[in-house]
Amino acid sequence: MAPDSDVAAPEATGLRTHPLTAVVQGALWAAAATAGLISSLVTGDGWGELSPLVSLLVALGGGLVLGLLLGFVTWRFTRYVIDGTELRINSGVLTKSSRRIPYERIQSVDIAQPLVARLLGLAELRVEMAGGKDSRTSLRFLRVADAHELRRVLLSRAHGDGTTTPDEHRAVFTVVPPERVILGTILSLDFLVAAVGSVVLVVTMIWFGQIVVLLGGVLPLASWLAQIVARRVVQQWDFTLSRGERGLRIERGLLSRTSQTIPFARVQGIAVREPFVWRRLGWQRLEVDVAGYADRETEQDDSSSSILLPIADRVLAAAVIEMLIPGVRTEDLVRTRAPRRSWPFAPVGWRNRWIAADRTAFIAHEGWIERRTSIVPHSKTQSVELRQGPLQRRLRVATVEVHTPKGPVDADGRHLDERDARAALVAQLERARASRT
Structure with a gap:
């Protein structure tokens, strides 16, 4: 049921999510049970005397039945209400809970479609609020049209429009x-290492006939290879970046489709990564610090929400950076470089370590095999720290750290001359103070 302009009165019992939520939940539980069984069989743990096929069927059927029951109970006792001041989600069977989300705290609203939900025409609505790791609230599952309509309602009221105006006009950026x-995944160094290592172990295993001994090395490499493909190809498939008045929207995914919103105001910094092979082709990957996302990534072991652009040439990457941090420059700046005496900390990479700043942002650069440039707007600087260990004191070097919310951006000037590091700390504090006032 799609919400209208006056969705529900405060005293209303509320709306339910789609009844097929139970089917999607059952499929997810069955998949989790099957994955757990396969993992136990690979590690040598079985289910007693049952054959692998019977065990697989038992896990699949048991997970499906349990998931269907849990999904139905969850659906039956979950209702949501949209009134004039907040979104309220009531749930619970024995213990009742009511999650209240004031419109003014809503930062973004994302839409995710796991594979089974996508096949059934359903979607999950994820509401991001200002706060810490518990700031996400989800509604599982709605019809796709209802999810988009509800997103328009919530974003409209969050921005003070007060009406369910159509979604803002968005222009596809790239x-x-x-x-x-x-191609970018194949040419990445970690993929090449995992692929070559797997092939070498398989050939060695066949040549010497030591299948059991070498199987322990093949499986981790194959798992690493699968994770790389899943994270960089399957999750970033058909990556579309569009721009609206309030922020960017990212749509991506081959099997499961995700629509993620990045409000301009929540961008805390940008990391530009240049893997070894990519540099020869002029390719870069952009990652972004978005306030509130990092804690959930740590819990779920998923960094996909930090990907701003999976692969791009330098011109396109510079255009996206300019869109999020207007006026920033990474070239033709006065750079403070790490001195030669800092080589014990990075025998080769010390030559690539430097920091710089313009009127807009602080920039830190490092890396030899994979170069990383971190860009932090002065207004997003949370604090600045000078760190100097015993060996650093002996070599008269120090590290200056510009603190931002936890994420891919790591704006540290490592092992600089101690006088340069202290001067950079004082200067960055002044820039941050000035940009806020």
């Missing part, structure tokens, strides 16, 4: 072709 994502 679409990353799947073949480019695949």
